[in-house]
Amino acid sequence: MAKTDSKPSEELILNAAVKVFTRKGYSGARMEEIAKEAGINRALLHYYFRDKETMFNIIFETKFKEFFTGIFGAFQSDVPFLEKIKSIVDHEITVLTKHPGLARFVIMEIAQQPDRLIQFGQKLGLNPRTMLKHFQKEVQQNVQQGEIRPIDGRQLLMNIISICIYPFVAKPIIKTMMQMDENTFMDLMEKRKNDAYEFIINAIRP
Template sequence: MVKEKRDNQTEKAILEAADKVFTRKGFAAARMEDIAKEAGINRALLHYYFRSKEKMFDLIFDQRVREFFSGLGEIIGSEKNLEEKIRAIIEHEITILIAHPYLPIFVLQEVNQNPQRMLEHAQKAGAHPSMLLKKFSVQVKDDIKKQIIRPIDPSQLLMNIMSMAIYPFIAKPILKTILETDDTGFEVVMKRRKKEVTEFILQALKV
């Protein structure tokens, strides 16, 4: 009650700054001083709002993990047919990653650092990651039997879809060099990529 009297724009500014610094540098390389500077305040005020670096990081990390996996469960769980789902996943993933290019490298680096935390997070959210694949597999095998698509291992297909959507954002600095382009040029390539990858996958699945 006491806290919400005035506007909470500073708290927002801090969280935004923490997000920026953590997602760009990762937990270990991120400095509280960086976050304070980014938020336009000082270190003392950081600790006034959030007790510790770990506390702040947990907040940010949970948000980012949710965002990283957002949508995927809904799409796979929906009533769409396989082609529609593939289109939706690619569209959804690349759209999110254009808006948050640092998301995958951040989440995956920290998950590699501490795989345990992932599991706890998934359990807490009541999500069973393996259910995703099971649901997807049923539909794929069904379509194979109906000869809508050629025979393929469903988990390999899912890996292919996610790989092509996500990897370019992880390799962004390398790709910018190879493609001889800048941030805006890279974004253009990624927008084109939605259609290119979708076509590529559907073509690869033809009987």
């Protein structure tokens, strides 16, 4: 069994597939293009991963996990509310800067087939609803204690997530309109970690 030799090829193929699938989406991706990207014959894709769908599911599960643990990760920590927001924003922008195309890919494929959210969500054992309830309760408490202005927890959550994620989803538009190259964009996102945080804090501080 030359398993040690096979592994690199599998990795190689998966990396190529990730590139193509995240750029083009499931329906836009071509097996031929993945093979070319990996520098191998198309038949090998089927040798390692039965078919396109199987391949896609493996990649989607990985990306789904990256994206949602990226989102939910920082929500769990048990620190004061404003600090938590700081770490959510920071964490989120960091993850998305490292994985270009991640957010757009996951959102698009879920929009195409919303049941994947349930399907893969359960598979990975993450429970957005518990998280949501918890967040809402935390907002209510902080409102009652006068720590923050009165605000609907759902709206606040949407605001935070929007501010963090949207710039990456619309990156090609933003880059073109603001005439930025990749590095300038990344600098802007780096600064955004603080700018976005302060924006949010100012919005909710009494």
